[in-house]
Amino acid sequence: MLDAASLLFFIGTSILLIIIPGPDLIFTVTQGMTNGRRAGVMTALGLSLGNIIHTLAAVLGLSLIIQTSAVAFTIFKTLGALYLFYMAFQAIRHRKEQLQPDSRPEQSRQTKGLFLRGVLMNILNPKVAVFFLTFLPQFIDYQTGYVPLQMFLLGLVFIVLTAVIFGLLGYFAGSFRDRLFGRPRFSEFMNIAAASIFLGLGIKLLTTKP
Numbered sequence: 558m559l560d561a562a563s564l565l566f567f568i569g570t571s572i573l574l575i576i577i578p579g580p581d582l583i584f585t586v587t588q589g590m591t592n593g594r595r596a597g598v599m600t601a602l603g604l605s606l607g608n609i610i611h612t613l614a615a616v617l618g619l620s621l622i623i624q625t626s627a628v629a630f631t632i633f634k635t636l637g638a639l640y641l642f643y644m645a646f647q648a649i650r651h652r653k654e655q656l657q658p659d660s661r662p663e664q665s666r667q668t669k670g671l672f673l674r675g676v677l678m679n680i681l682n683p684k685v686a687v688f689f690l691t692f693l694p695q696f697i698d699y700q701t702g703y704v705p706l707q708m709f710l711l712g713l714v715f716i717v718l719t720a721v722i723f724g725l726l727g728y729f730a731g732s733f734r735d736r737l738f739g740r741p742r743f744s745e746f747m748n749i750a751a752a753s754i755f756l757g758l759g760i761k762l763l764t765t766k767p
Contacts (some may be wrong), residue, residue, distance in 0.1 A: 567696040571715050575722050577747045585723045589730025597727025603675020605720035610680050611689040612712025616705045637691035641759035645752040652748035695758050
């Protein structure tokens with residue numbers, strides 16, 4: 558099963574990836590800014606819980622790939638690594654672009670609606686599905702077995718981290734707004750950090766053996 562060192566490395570990597578400004582984070586902060594703290598928190602919970610579907614899909618997908626053949630796993634590794642390299646390229650390419658929150662308030666302030674919208678936004682995002690399928694396998698110990706269980710536990714850890722971090726950002730949206738969107742250097746630094754992580758994960762994925 559998972560050892561303490563691998564788990565800590567996974568947690569650290571996950572936190573860095575979660576706090577990189579992206580569409581989900583921007584949407585959470587925007588709701589907190591325009592509709593209040595409760596709206597920000599409920600949006601964060603919706604976006605986080607949507608990851609359960611992606612976790613289960615990744616668990617089933619990787620299990621089928623491993624059981625199919627070594628060739629299928631090699632193809633999966635190669636395609637997954639290329640995807641991660643592409644994400645690294647995109648992060649470097651857009652490193653100087655400054656993200657701007659949408660300041661328009663939602664027509665409905667019902668927090669239940671924002672929660673459901675967050676869940677659907679996450680579930681229907683194919684990029685999140687691909688990310689989970691390429692990210693979680695990096696931290697699995699294939700020698701100890703229980704691959705599906707390891708992936709599921711890692712997915713739960715990522716979901717909890719996302720809920721906590723997004724929830725805090727949604728709750729304190731007004732305070733974090735200037736730090737996240739008002740400093741050009743912040744966006745550039747986080748994109749460079751993201752590119753480094755994606756590049757490293759891609760290389761690691763290529764060297765992974767089932």
